[in-house]
Amino acid sequence: MLLRNKLLMVPGPTNIPNRVLEAMHRSIIYHRGEEFKDLYREIQDGLRYLFQTSNEVFVLSSSSSGGVECAIVNTISPGDKVLIVVNGVFSQRLRDVVEIYGGIPIELSVPWGKSISASDVEDLILKNMDIKAILIVHNETSTGVISPLAEIGDISDKYDKLLIVDAVSDLGGEEIKTDEWHVDICVAGTQKCLACPPGLALVSVSEKALDYVRNRSRPAFYFDLLRYIEYQKRMETPFTPAISLLFALREGLRLIKEEGLENRIERHQTCAEILRSGIKAMGLQMFSEEAFSNTVTVFKMPEKINPNEIRETLENRYGILIADGMGALKGKVLRIGTMGMISEPEIRFTLYALEKALNEQRACAIWTDHLNHP
Ligand SMILES: Cc1ncc(COP(=O)(O)O)c(C=O)c1O
Numbered sequence: 475m476l477l478r479n480k481l482l483m484v485p486g487p488t489n490i491p492n493r494v495l496e497a498m499h500r501s502i503i504y505h506r507g508e509e510f511k512d513l514y515r516e517i518q519d520g521l522r523y524l525f526q527t528s529n530e531v532f533v534l535s536s537s538s539s540g541g542v543e544c545a546i547v548n549t550i551s552p553g554d555k556v557l558i559v560v561n562g563v564f565s566q567r568l569r570d571v572v573e574i575y576g577g578i579p580i581e582l583s584v585p586w587g588k589s590i591s592a593s594d595v596e597d598l599i600l601k602n603m604d605i606k607a608i609l610i611v612h613n614e615t616s617t618g619v620i621s622p623l624a625e626i627g628d629i630s631d632k633y634d635k636l637l638i639v640d641a642v643s644d645l646g647g648e649e650i651k652t653d654e655w656h657v658d659i660c661v662a663g664t665q666k667c668l669a670c671p672p673g674l675a676l677v678s679v680s681e682k683a684l685d686y687v688r689n690r691s692r693p694a695f696y697f698d699l700l701r702y703i704e705y706q707k708r709m710e711t712p713f714t715p716a717i718s719l720l721f722a723l724r725e726g727l728r729l730i731k732e733e734g735l736e737n738r739i740e741r742h743q744t745c746a747e748i749l750r751s752g753i754k755a756m757g758l759q760m761f762s763e764e765a766f767s768n769t770v771t772v773f774k775m776p777e778k779i780n781p782n783e784i785r786e787t788l789e790n791r792y793g794i795l796i797a798d799g800m801g802a803l804k805g806k807v808l809r810i811g812t813m814g815m816i817s818e819p820e821i822r823f824t825l826y827a828l829e830k831a832l833n834e835q836r837a838c839a840i841w842t843d844h845l846n847h848p
Contacts, residue, residue, distance in 0.1 A: 483824050484797040485615045485643055485770040485811035487665035487672050494670055497725035498718040505717060511709035513720055520727025524645065525660060525678045527652035532702045534675040535716040538642040538663030541675030543571055544697035545638050545659040549683060551691040552576030554606045557598055559590055559621065562614035563801040564640060580605055586617050589765035592625035599633050607636035613644035616800040618772035619765050620648065627655035636686055642666060646730060647742040647769040647813055658683040667769060669814030670726040673719045742768045745812040745821050752825035756832060761807050769813045778839040779832065781808050787831035794827050
C-alpha cells in the first residue's frame with residue numbers, strides 16, 4: 475500500500491511505501507547517543523547487503539550529486555587523467571565535476587542511445603596508460619542505456635585503475651556486485667530504486683580507494699572521507715545527519731531484505747519488460763534498441779505528437795507523472811521510471827493512460843490534416 479496523491483512514474487523520486495513514510499513520524503534522537511549507533515549499525519548492515527560489498531559504505535546528508543562530488547574530490551587530484559565514458563546528461567556531469575576539480579578528462583564519447591563497448595574502454599587505457607581512474611554512469615537516466623559494468627570492472631582491475639561508478643538510478647533495481655566487479659567507489663541515492671525519500675547519498679569505498687583518499691593532494695571539508703572514516707569507526711557521522719531520513723532508510727533497507735535483492739531485481743526486470751512491450755505494441759519506438767535499462771524506459775515521440783501534451787493528459791486525467799527528455803532529448807522522447815515499489819498494476823495503468831493520450835492526439839492530428847486537405 476502506498477500513501478500518495480499522484481503515481482510517480484518518473485525516473486526518481488519514486489513512490490514511497492507507508493512503512494517507510496511512517497518510520498519518519500517519530501521524535502528525533504541525539505546523533506551522538508547509543509540509539510543512533512544502533513540505527514546506523516543496522517543501516518550499515520543493510521547497505522552492505524544492497525551493495526553486495528564488505529567495503530565501508532558512507533551515508534551523506536546530501537542529494538546523490540553530493541555523493542558523486544565526494545567520490546571525485548577525495549580521489550582525483552589536479553592534473554590526474556581520468557577516463558570518462560560520456561553517453562548522456564549524467565555522464566557529462568561527471569566530466570564537469572572532474573574538470574571543476576582540476577582533473578583531465580579523457581573522454582570515451584558514445585553516441586546517445588548506443589551501448590558501451592568494454593573493449594573501447596580497454597583500447598583507450600592502452601593509449602593512455604597514465605589514466606588514474608575510470609568514471610562511468612552505470613545506468614544513464616537520460617537515455618535508458620545500461621553499461622557493461624562487470625566487464626569494465628575486470629578491465630579496471632587488470633590495469634590497476636580506480637573504478638568510480640554512478641549507480642544513482644539503478645542500485646537496488648539492477649544487479650551490481652560491487653566487490654566481485656571491482657567497483658572501488660559506488661554512488662547511489664535513496665530516492666530511486668530504494669523507494670525512500672530524497673536527501674541521502676550512499677557511497678561505498680573499497681580499501682584501494684581509501685588508499686587514494688589517504689594520499690590525495692587536496693583538502694576537503696563537508697565531503698572529507700577521512701573525517702567520515704574516523705566517525706564511522708564509532709558508528710557516527712561527522713556532521714548532524716538527516717536523522718528522519720535515516721529512519722526512513724533503515725525501514726527501506728528492511729523492506730529490501732524482506733523481499734530479497736534477487737527478487738527485487740527480477741521484479742524491476744519484469745516491470746520494464748511489460749512496459750517496453752506495451753509501448754512497442756502502440757507503434758512507438760524505443761530511443762535505444764540496445765542495452766536496455768530496467769529502471770528507466772526512454773521512447774521516441776512520433777511526428778505530430780506533442781510529448782508535453784501527453785504528459786499533461788497523463789497527469790491531469792489519470793494522476794500519473796512521467797518525465798520529459800533531458801538535454802538534447804528534451805521534447806523528443808518521454809521517460810518512464812520503473813523503480814522502487816513499482817509492480818505490474820502500476821505499469822498496466824500507465825500503459826492504458828498512455829494509449830488513451832496517444833490515440834487522442836493521433837485522432838486530432840488526422841482530423842486536422844483532413845480539415846487542411848479536404
Ligand atoms: C544517474 C544519475 N546520476 C546523478 C543524479 C543526480 O541525483 P540528485 O538529483 O539526487 O543529486 C541522477 C538524478 O536523476 C541520476 O539519474
